[in-house]
Amino acid sequence: MRRARFGWLALEVGATAAIVALLWAYTVANESYAVAPLPDVLDAFRRTWLFAHVGSDVVPSLVRMTLGYAAAIAIGVGGGFLLGSSAVVSALASPVVGFLRSIPAAALLPPAIVLFGIGGTTKVAVIAFVCCWPIMLNTADGVRELDATMLATARVYGIRGLRRLRLVVLPAVAPRIFAGMRTSLSIAILLLVTSEMIASTNGIGYFVFQAQQQFAVGDMWAGVLLLGLLGFGLNLLFGAVERRVLHWNAPNV
Amino acid sequence: MLEVVGLSKSYGTGAKATHAVAQVDLRVEELEFVGIVGPSGAGKTTLLKCIAGLLAPTAGETRLRGRVVTEPPPELAVVFQDYSRSLFPWLTVRRNIVLPLTNKGSTAAAVAAADEALTAVGLAGFEDHYPWQLSGGMQQRVAIARALAYQPKVLLMDEPFASVDAQTRAELEDLVLRVREQFGVTVVLVTHDIDEAVYMSDRVVILSRPPSTVQETLDVDLPRPRDQIETKALPEFARLRSRVYETIMEPAREAVAR
Numbered sequence: 001m002r003r004a005r006f007g008w009l010a011l012e013v014g015a016t017a018a019i020v021a022l023l024w025a026y027t028v029a030n031e032s033y034a035v036a037p038l039p040d041v042l043d044a045f046r047r048t049w050l051f052a053h054v055g056s057d058v059v060p061s062l063v064r065m066t067l068g069y070a071a072a073i074a075i076g077v078g079g080g081f082l083l084g085s086s087a088v089v090s091a092l093a094s095p096v097v098g099f100l101r102s103i104p105a106a107a108l109l110p111p112a113i114v115l116f117g118i119g120g121t122t123k124v125a126v127i128a129f130v131c132c133w134p135i136m137l138n139t140a141d142g143v144r145e146l147d148a149t150m151l152a153t154a155r156v157y158g159i160r161g162l163r164r165l166r167l168v169v170l171p172a173v174a175p176r177i178f179a180g181m182r183t184s185l186s187i188a189i190l191l192l193v194t195s196e197m198i199a200s201t202n203g204i205g206y207f208v209f210q211a212q213q214q215f216a217v218g219d220m221w222a223g224v225l226l227l228g229l230l231g232f233g234l235n236l237l238f239g240a241v242e243r244r245v246l247h248w249n250a251p252n253v
Numbered sequence: 254m255l256e257v258v259g260l261s262k263s264y265g266t267g268a269k270a271t272h273a274v275a276q277v278d279l280r281v282e283e284l285e286f287v288g289i290v291g292p293s294g295a296g297k298t299t300l301l302k303c304i305a306g307l308l309a310p311t312a313g314e315t316r317l318r319g320r321v322v323t324e325p326p327p328e329l330a331v332v333f334q335d336y337s338r339s340l341f342p343w344l345t346v347r348r349n350i351v352l353p354l355t356n357k358g359s360t361a362a363a364v365a366a367a368d369e370a371l372t373a374v375g376l377a378g379f380e381d382h383y384p385w386q387l388s389g390g391m392q393q394r395v396a397i398a399r400a401l402a403y404q405p406k407v408l409l410m411d412e413p414f415a416s417v418d419a420q421t422r423a424e425l426e427d428l429v430l431r432v433r434e435q436f437g438v439t440v441v442l443v444t445h446d447i448d449e450a451v452y453m454s455d456r457v458v459i460l461s462r463p464p465s466t467v468q469e470t471l472d473v474d475l476p477r478p479r480d481q482i483e484t485k486a487l488p489e490f491a492r493l494r495s496r497v498y499e500t501i502m503e504p505a506r507e508a509v510a511r
Contacts, residue, residue, distance in 0.1 A: 149338040152307050156325040157353030157403060167352060171343040248343040248383055
């Protein structure tokens with residue numbers, strides 16, 4: 001068992017190393033205005049992201065994303081409970097929700113800039129607005145699908161009101177909330193970068209766009225590399241949190 | 254201690270209404286074990302939910318120790334057929350039992366009560382397991398332990414053994430007979446299994462086809478403690494089960510003959 005796991009790990013590391021080696025050889029041999037040699041990109045990465053631009057670009061980006069994502073979770077879960085608990089609310093809101101969530105995310109940037117300017121508020125607002133829908137719809141489904149026997153059990157044993165919400169309903173809906181949050185996480189990263197490219201004075205997306213405008217190809221690729229690593233890391237972190245919170249859900253995953 | 258008076262339950266209204274239960278009268282005495290049987294489709298579960306206060310009856314009422322039941326009263330517990338949905342999968346076995354108790358008192362006392370109930374149902378050592386790590390029969394034992402730890406005066410059981418295999422079923426029947434004496438509870442058991450109803454009960458209430466009413470009530474004078482082999486070999490057991498069977502089948506035969 002342990003040996004098998006070690007074997008798979010070796011395969012993963014080996015494949016990654018092979019791909020990096022191939023990229024290295026190819027980019028060194030085919031340097032052009034678009035392709036920077038991998039060693040140069042790594043050097044640019046070291047110069048920029050370890051840690052000269054961390055305070056000026058990475059931190060603002062992460063703060064915006066965290067705020068927008070947190071707001072999306074709050075709005076999504078709250079709205080989802082509202083939609084899921086009442087058929088009337090659901091019927092009233094579903095055309096509006098259906099329309100709002102169908103607006104292509106990037107189309108919201110120009111109006112957001114007019115409304116909130118090019119500061120951080122625009123990014124936070126757009127991320128919150130677009131990311132709340134998957135969480136809201138998943139939460140609403142989860143609330144609607146709450147099991148009748150489970151609720152009857154809570155009722156028989158006098159678990160009511162806030163205790164019922166906190167100890168029975170929320171854990172029961174949690175897998176659906178997390179499913180929505182996972183979808184929204186990818187959207188949040190995408191929107192962060194897009195919004196920073198269109199209207200910003202700092203941030204990782206802004207940095208990548210500026211590098212491209214100034215033909216600093218190494219810097220540009222270094223930014224893309226950072227964004228890739230960031231997305232990868234955030235997904236790993238998300239998975240770890242999900243496994244911890246929903247550890248009891250293991251047989252269904 | 255438990256009285257059901259003129260209880261009716263219909264779903265829907267007007268011509269399209271389904272009358273599940275009509276005019277049921279029933280008395281259950283302190284520490285009695287009453288089995289409710291009836292043809293499939295009879296409103297057994299509906300009746301039980303009305304008694305528990307989970308469903309509002311269309312007419313009539315249930316009184317527990319003289320008080321009219323409108324919400325599940327604190328001196329009543331229910332064991333459902335579907336244990337996998339009745340147990341909370343995010344809580345360990347012990348915390349599933351403790352959760353209802355923390356309404357009533359301290360956590361330390363609740364844990365002690367939970368462990369006592371788990372020992373009574375033969376699940377000592379499984380306190381920290383999750384329900385889904387246990388077999389179906391063991392999960393239903395947890396649900397029974399949770400009901401017992403709640404210290405109800407009345408325990409309602411809705412087809413509690415319908416989802417387990419035959420051998421486990423016999424074990425659970427004997428378990429319930431044992432712990433109800435240990436914990437001093439009155440039991441109302443809904444089942445479609447005639448043998449089970451006769452084997453476990455002091456009295457068997459036979460419901461008619463819907464709209465279901467009490468068709469007949471039979472006293473079961475079999476000696477206790479009951480035994481899966483000896484009790485079921487008694488001529489009186491055979492007589493009673495035939496009697497119940499005939500009563501349930503009678504209207505069906507008449508319907509066919511017509």
